[in-house]
Amino acid sequence: MPKPYYITTPIYYVNARPHLGHAYSTIAADVACRYNLMRDRETFFLTGTDEHGDKIVRAAKNENLSPRAYVDKISGLFKDLCPELRIRYNYFIRTTDPAHIAVVKNILQKIYDSGEIYFSEYKGLYCFGCERFYTERELVDGKCPDHKTEPEVIKESNYFFKMSKYQDWLIDHINNNPDFIYPERYRNEVLSFLSEPLEDLCISRPKTRLEWGISLPFDDNYVTYVWFDALINYISAVGYPDGELFKKFWPHVNHIVAKDILKPHGIYWPIMLKAAGIPVYKRLNVHGYWNVDQSKMSKSLGNVIEPLQIKNKYGLDAFRFFIMRDMVFGLDSSFSEESMVQRINSDLANDLGNLFSRVLAMAHKYFSGEIPEVDPVLEQELQLGLESDAIKAIDKFESAMEKFEFHKALIAVWEFISRMNKYVDVTAPWELAKKKSSRKQLEAVIYNLLEGLRVISGLVYPVMPDTSANMQKHLGMNPDESYYRLEILKKWGTMKSGIKLPKSVTLFPRVDLKKNELYSGENSSEKILPDLKPEISMEEFNKVDLRIATVVHAEVIPRAKKLLKIEVDLEKKLTIVAGISEGYNPDDIIGKQVIVVANLKPAKIMGILSKGMLLAGFDGNICALGTVDKKIKPGTSLT
């Protein structure tokens, strides 16, 4: 009996709407989970939302909602995203679920009873944005490095969890279990962090400051710190302590997280489990960030690509394929519509789609769409190593998948696809079809090709479930059978002759780059605008030096997609690189009066030192420059 397999995504914090990063974590978990179905394992897939804490309260206030109504709304968005991404989760947990709350209290009480939690006074500089205390040294100019606001001095008594006590144990555990944190770079990061003394973790927040949380079972004046609450979802979801699911699936668990939450998962969580006397999770899989146009995908920057927009435009499977194929699990990757289109065309349309189409077209043309009866001797003779190449591809696929090297798994599949295309070329079925005497050979060749496609249809299943099912249907396979099981894929020659194949289809249409408008905003009404940024003081605003400037020169930067090199006059001359060439030609803007940020720290863009910023608004492919409504002296400040 194969071992049970439990996989989790992080539970997503509902202070912002879902973005590409969330989609990636969730799809990666889905791929890993489906792969384990291929191995015939019993799987449990958990995802959900994290809904307590200070930031939620403020986000709710921003939208004039109660915390309850707000979390219901955003959690709903995350949940609704799942079916659209074909996520086969088994359970969607919310940290506001009564069952979860009960487990959190249970564990807190347990740890408290064992004497691992103590009460102590703490005074420090607290940033409400980060929901954490800062040391003086961490501040930049006396301000929070993230939010650029001055932290407030807060003195309060709180409960602390004796994390430091477990430091040596954790170091040993990580050293003894090389796979515990993966990939290695993050394991080293945690070890390096642990080489310094660990501080005890403050696990409470007084209700005077925050009410939206889980009350401490041993002191009703406090709520639980969000991380302590959130991490426990991984066991509360499977019914800790007595649930059948918990007994079956814990601790055979793979957690998937992005690198920003490495510390809570790599340090707090194992120590919490250890302190509560629960076996520690098996493995933490850490992935990188998606960068969009060089800058980090970040909620606060607002440059969020809505995953749904892209997927609606090119199809879900193409989207899933792209993000799994392009990102090396663990490393950062950059997302662009252009590279996605390139992948769609070369890998999906040309290689796979066209192979599928040409083989099925021949099956129809030469055998009226019936799987040919084949002479076993000839079939063997004409394999030309195809079968063993299929086995090799499956082996590579398996070992890559085991290590979460999704991109390598896909490379292995595509090597085989390329092998199939060469096979068609070498055997030249259209030549065999010309002579009656080579009819038998033709049967064998087409049969082998159909077999190869069957293998591919299975290997593609975890990443592209819809395409896989579509291929299955067109290969005349029984829709009720789990055709993607590795055991079956490894057996060559299981297709039955005489089965009628449905008419062929185009799996992936080519995207015509000329006709296709990149970054199209035609659905801008659907587009979700970024949330308003946190409020700033007049003093902060005044730091920005806005000036009226006249554009005196503009030129296209060779090889840059969207950039113009612009020279503006505001008493002195300033060179600015601006990403507006999709909306403006150089000639359009020369002479225009524009608004520039004149004191922006210079940055090198495409080798040109840009010393300011042009204000412009972007709505999809519409770009509008910030200008003034009457002529005014260049250099004038805007206030």
Added chain:
RNA sequence: GGCGAUGUAGCUCAGAUGGUUAGAGCAUGCGGCUCAUAUCCGCAGUGUCCGGGGUUCAAUUCCCUGCAUCGCCA
């Protein structure tokens, strides 16, 4: 400030206990085929392997140093 990672073809990346012609995919050019979604197959390239110094018969690979980028920590 401390620690660490990275820097290889136009792009994305592989790689070698130091040793003859440094690789793949995409993009580019040429040729072939016609079953196929103008797809597929073959061939062809191009690289001071970040700069400087050292060890060595020999370094892009090891060591030191500088620069750049990134991450973690303070």
